[in-house]
């Protein structure tokens with residue numbers, strides 16, 4: 001069934017009895033051309049692009065829980081392409097362009113909202129750094145705009161411009177950035193892939209890889225062995241655990257990141273504000289809740305919940321820059337487990353086992369990458385060669401010295 | 417999290433800074449034939465287990481001692497806290 005305005009009206013007149021499930025909850029077959037492990041945004045997007053762009057439709061997405069139960073349903077939904085380095089910026093800009101056409105491509109309302117994102121500037125040195133970043137973005141075909149304090153005050157009159165430590169002196173805006181309804185991304189990609197014949201298999205945990213003479217033959221799962229021509233792993237925060245089943249140690253630590261949402265409020269915040277110096281960022285959801293977050297907790301964790309010191313730190317950041325947030329009541333807070341890589345950048349690559357491919361290391365910024373990650377991973381799986389925009393995301397870059405370290409922090413995952 | 421410091425007793429984890437896997441104490445031999453691979457593994461590859469994890473914490477807001485803490489990464493429960501210098505001495509003592 002194709003979704004359209006006409007369909008909504010028709011169903012409204014017929015008591016909404018004609019809507020079927022958006023995708024089939026499939027049982028595993030014995031063999032697929034491609035098995036994708038992980039039904040998060042990246043795995044589902046990979047399946048969609050494999051089927052729609054590369055004509056590979058005998059595909060299964062295997063998810064240990066339910067699709068969308070991982071980070072794709074836990075993130076703060078911000079999309080942007082404001083990176084500095086050559087290895088990253090063309091990739092993230094491609095992702096933003098894919099977001100712009102996503103809803104037509106998958107025939108699903110993912111509520112892509114290009115409401116703009118602004119990184120706050122507090123000092124001359126920071127302005128210089130952001131001018132450089134903005135120029136790098138423009139050179140790569142993205143948009144960037146430098147705002148002075150007066151322009152900031154016009155757009156966001158209620159920010160705290162007089163903070164003694166971090167007075168706001170301007171901002172770097174990317175108008176095409178914004179937010180996307182995260183669950184709808186998982187559901188939309190799942191539905192689009194399913195319509196082309198992809199099997200989405202839930203409650204099916206991968207427990208091992210079967211290999212013979214250095215070739216991957218398929219995966220052992222909690223629902224039996226599933227044979228595969230190729231296996232692509234996209235399990236985000238669980239990358240180290242899953243790849244350990246294939247005998248690999250990854251340049252990754254798993255860390256917890258927390259997020260917060262307040263009660264619904266009237267529209268106050270038109271775009272996304274990031275206060276990097278104070279570890280706080282915020283946007284307002286379409287339901288009215290202020291969605292905000294800050295730094296990762298900073299120690300290895302698989303707990304999917306964080307600790308109180310970071311809650312305090314994030315709230316202090318919020319109070320410093322946006323004092324009125326103190327009047328809002330917090331509704332919910334939660335944590336997600338992310339694969340923090342050694343240089344803060346992702347990995348989309350082959351492995352030492354033929355037919356086994358890895359998509360990992362997305363840190364706290366992998367939601368915005370979902371379309372590009374899916375497309376690049378599909379390209380790699382279908383052609384065995386890296387996508388043009390993902391050539392830098394090699395697994396061996398830590399051996400060869402070609403790290404992509406946006407923050408210049410070195411091999412300390414909790415500082416990226 | 418509360419870290420039971422061997423010298424001070426229970427302290428709030430926010431007094432401490434996290435470094436990473438305690439294997440960072442075992443620096444490879446730079447004179448070895450395989451030093452390049454060994455240092456790659458040492459500097460970049462991690463076990464990253466779900467479960468008990470031995471890790472280095474620095475008491476920055478305290479006595480600036482390094483600790484080796486055994487903590488479960490699934491529950492955050494801390495089961496053992498040692499001074500890193502004691503661990504290092506034990507490791508280096510002739511067997």
Ligand SMILES: Cc1cc2nc3c(=O)[nH]c(=O)nc-3n(C[C@H](O)[C@H](O)[C@H](O)COP(=O)(O)OP(=O)(O)OC[C@H]3O[C@@H](n4cnc5c(N)ncnc54)[C@H](O)[C@@H]3O)c2cc1C
Nearest residue numbers: 038040041042064070071072075076078206336366367368
């Ligand atoms: C609090 C928070 C806020 C964030 N905010 C942003 C943001 O604003 N912008 C942004 O760009 N990014 C953000 N991120 C990061 C982003 O959410 C992740 O990088 C991205 O979602 C990871 O890719 P994914 O969607 O495929 O992961 P997931 O949705 O986690 O998918 C991985 C799936 O693999 C499954 N799996 C694991 N092990 C197995 C197994 N053995 N067998 C089968 N399946 C398995 C898991 O159940 C899971 O469903 C945030 C993350 C968090 C936690």
